[in-house]
Amino acid sequence: MFVIPTLKELVERTRQAFRVNLPGSDAWLWPNNINPTAKVFAGLAHGVMGFADYIFRQRFALTADSENLDLHGEELGLARRPAAPAQGFVDIVASGAIVCDAGAILRRADGVEFRAIAGGSLTGAGTLSVEVIATIDGKQTVTPAGAPLEIVSGISDPDAAASVADGGIVNGLDVEDDETFRARILFRKRNPPMGGAAADYVQWAGEVSGVSFDGDRSTVFVERLWAGPGTVRVFPLMFDLYADGIPSAADVGRVADYLDAVQPAGATVTVAVPLARQIDITISGLTPDRSDVREAVVVALRAAFRRLSRVAGNDRKIAGMPYLAYPTTFSRSWLWQAVANASGEQRHVITVPADDVALAAGEFATLGSVTFI
Numbered sequence: 225m226f227v228i229p230t231l232k233e234l235v236e237r238t239r240q241a242f243r244v245n246l247p248g249s250d251a252w253l254w255p256n257n258i259n260p261t262a263k264v265f266a267g268l269a270h271g272v273m274g275f276a277d278y279i280f281r282q283r284f285a286l287t288a289d290s291e292n293l294d295l296h297g298e299e300l301g302l303a304r305r306p307a308a309p310a311q312g313f314v315d316i317v318a319s320g321a322i323v324c325d326a327g328a329i330l331r332r333a334d335g336v337e338f339r340a341i342a343g344g345s346l347t348g349a350g351t352l353s354v355e356v357i358a359t360i361d362g363k364q365t366v367t368p369a370g371a372p373l374e375i376v377s378g379i380s381d382p383d384a385a386a387s388v389a390d391g392g393i394v395n396g397l398d399v400e401d402d403e404t405f406r407a408r409i410l411f412r413k414r415n416p417p418m419g420g421a422a423a424d425y426v427q428w429a430g431e432v433s434g435v436s437f438d439g440d441r442s443t444v445f446v447e448r449l450w451a452g453p454g455t456v457r458v459f460p461l462m463f464d465l466y467a468d469g470i471p472s473a474a475d476v477g478r479v480a481d482y483l484d485a486v487q488p489a490g491a492t493v494t495v496a497v498p499l500a501r502q503i504d505i506t507i508s509g510l511t512p513d514r515s516d517v518r519e520a521v522v523v524a525l526r527a528a529f530r531r532l533s534r535v536a537g538n539d540r541k542i543a544g545m546p547y548l549a550y551p552t553t554f555s556r557s558w559l560w561q562a563v564a565n566a567s568g569e570q571r572h573v574i575t576v577p578a579d580d581v582a583l584a585a586g587e588f589a590t591l592g593s594v595t596f597i
Contacts, residue, residue, distance in 0.1 A: 228273045234266035285409045290402050297405060300412050304405050305433045307361035310396030313389035314338070314373060316352040318381055321345070324354050328378025330386055336365055338393065340378065353389060358396060363464075365396035395465060395475070397433050407439035420488035422446040422456075426547045428486050429460045429495075432479050434471070436463045443469070445498075447537035447549040447585075455492045458483065459535040459549060459586070468590040469530065470498055498535045501583055502592035505559060506576035510596055512568065520566040522594050528562035529591045536583035554581040554589040 229237070239262045243249060249258060281287040285296040297303060314330060316322065328340040338356040346352050358365035373386040408430050415423035426444045429435050436443035447457040460479050461469040471479075480495040487493050505525065510517065537549025556577055563572050575597075583589060 228277055229270075231266060231270045234270050235263050238262035238266045238269075285406060285413065288406075293402060293406060293409070297409050300409060302405075302409060302412060302431075305397075305400040305431065307399045308395065308397040308433050309358035309361050310365035310367065310393045311341075311355070311357045312367070312391060312393035314340075314354050314356050314386055314393075315389045316354060316375075316379065317350075317385045317387075318346055318352060319349050319384075320381070321347050322352060322384060323380040324352060325378040328354070329359075329376040330356065330373040331376050332367060332371065332373060336360065336367075337376065338365075338367075338373065356393065358393070361396070361398075363396050363398050365393065367393040395434065397464065400433075403439065404437050407437050410439065411437070420456075420491055422448055422545060422548060425456060425458050425483065425487075425493070428483055429458055429479055432460070432482050434462045434465050434475060435460045435479065436469065441531060442534060442547040444547060445535035445537065445549040446547055447539045450494075450538060450585075451492070454490055455494070456487075457494045457496055457537070457549070459496055459498045459537075459588070461498065461535075461588075463530065467526075468500060469533075470500055470588065470590070473497060496586060498588035499584075499586050500590045501554075501581070501587040502590050503529075503554060503581055504576060504592035504595070505574065506595045506597060507563065507572050508575050508597045509571060509573045510569070511571040513596065514568070517566065517568040518596055520568055521563050521572075524562045524566040525559065525591055525594060528558055529589060532558050533589040535586065535588045537585050549585070551585075552583050554583065556580050 239259065242258045242262060246258070282289065282292040285293065288296055294304065316324065323345045324340055324343050326340055326343040328343070329337050331337045337359045339359050341355045341357055344352050344354055367388050369388050369390050369392045371388045373388065375382045375384060375386055408427070411430070412427055415427065417424055425446045429444045430437040443461045443463070445459040449455060450457040458479070460471060460476070462471040462475060463469040465471070465475070476495050476497050483493050483495060507521065510521070533554065534552055535549045536552040539548045539550045541550040542548060556574065556579060559574055563569060563574065581589065
């Protein structure tokens, strides 16, 4: 292994070289031009070595920086997933007749604006529900239910009260980040297209905005032959959009539409929503039993569920194919380990669940309630 010398080491080497090759000289005495010359040469060599190291790292998708990672993706026909605006419904409460034009603008307190996709009207007092979409892309456009909005234009009663409807304004996404894109590139290199192999469905589903794609764990699960020959069932997870990773029916529809365009002829593909199997946990004897330790325990448990949960299915477990949906249990020992690793925890006993939790086909373990006794 070659380690690039530090600038100080290169200066010292150059001084030594002058001393060896110029008998009688002393590169350490002042004043002379040998010492500054050694520093100049060492600086040049250090810059060249650093650039050579940079070029070396750009050769591999594993270590390439953002700009060159895009080039690795282009070689494989992969591009970053684009940003997307959040979309949802707004409730406008009016004291009398009101008209909302298509294209009406409503503004959040921080200046983010939303445009009405279609118009609507009321002939009297009531609540008008209007579907809106953000005028800019990104996660920052996601808005929780109940958030107040200011009416800017396109609504006949500017004094009406507008707020985000139940369900919120959701699905705003940033441009795909480097590590997620890197994970997709590496997966593609390690799993070349095979005309409809299980790995192909993982790759295809991962090209849909919102679908999680981690380098160290499976976030798309595939169940082959689940309903007979030629059938494939795909379970995508979306941790960027939902805390438990389980997508909505609309999100699953987007994945299904995309797979329908790329799947091989003759395949019958079903994209399904994983069924949440909530696991309630009861912990006794937590020591020290303080609020900060309890919070750390819950955080550790959430991280464990995200890292270790997988969708169960009736496929076979095959080495090197962790994305297959095969019979699965959520181990009770994982819960013990997660709690033990929580910051400040010294002792605990998990009383519920009393054993490993077996998952039925299509189920995905999620964290339920956490009770301390």
